[in-house]
Amino acid sequence: MAAADPRAGTIYDLGYRGYEGPRRGRPAAILALYTFTLRAAFGIGRRPTAKIVPFLVTTFAFIPALIQLGVAALIGNRVEIIAPWNYLGFSQVSVALFCAGVAPETFGRDLRYRTLALYFSRSLYRTDYALAKSAAFISALSLLTLGPLLVLVIGNGLASEDVLGYIADHWRELPQSLAAGLLIAAVAGLGSLAIAAHTPRRSYATVAVASWFLVTFPLAGILVDIGGQVGRFAAWFSPFSLLYGAALAIFARQPGADSIQGAADLPIASYLALAAVHAAVAVALILRRFQRVPA
Structure with missing residues (x-):
């Protein structure tokens, strides 16, 4: 019997089969990533402790609206707190805490565990990944910024003694609330993601995002008070003062004299324009980050 050639190989049939199911392509991959990120923003599908911060902060965001509705139910709409x-x-504060707690995990987990190569090896482009994740985070944040406004407007109407009269007088507040809530979520969310995307370390990203909200606001107030004609432009660069001014512009309201916007004495429409600029710059920074990040 001839000896076996030591160079010969052996083929084993292990029963592996190729995928024969439907291939839905790029749109389905984008939608799946969006849905997964939206669920993860509230800790759904993760350990129970991951749900505490998003659900607790979201609850706090609705409390002022519920207080106003309680007052309206008791004494009517004569008092608008x-x-x-x-x-x-x-x-x-709820918006800032949600952004600081959730934004670092939106991109951070993939950066930290180097799983981007798995995403980009399939039909997803880098732009698809960045925009799908950003859209999911903005959608999650909209629950805090848009939900209470809708509860406030609709609840006040239902609590009114003359519902039809209330609708006739306040119907504009519904589309204005939609616009204001979405704008706040977009600018705050994109700004937070632009900061958090540049570090995989959760602690660093959390501190950076929280500082963007909570440090710039009092700093802007100080600069507006003592900075003269130049310092007043600081009201454009604190997210809270910028977004509050943009909300006033959407509702066609003027700021109070004791507010940062009133002290800065800048055109109220400028806050709306600068909010759009902030969002555009944040999107550009996010896209640039994921075009250059190694995978």
């Missing part, structure tokens, strides 16, 4: 155009002043 909280109006749609100044709601951000009551929920800004």
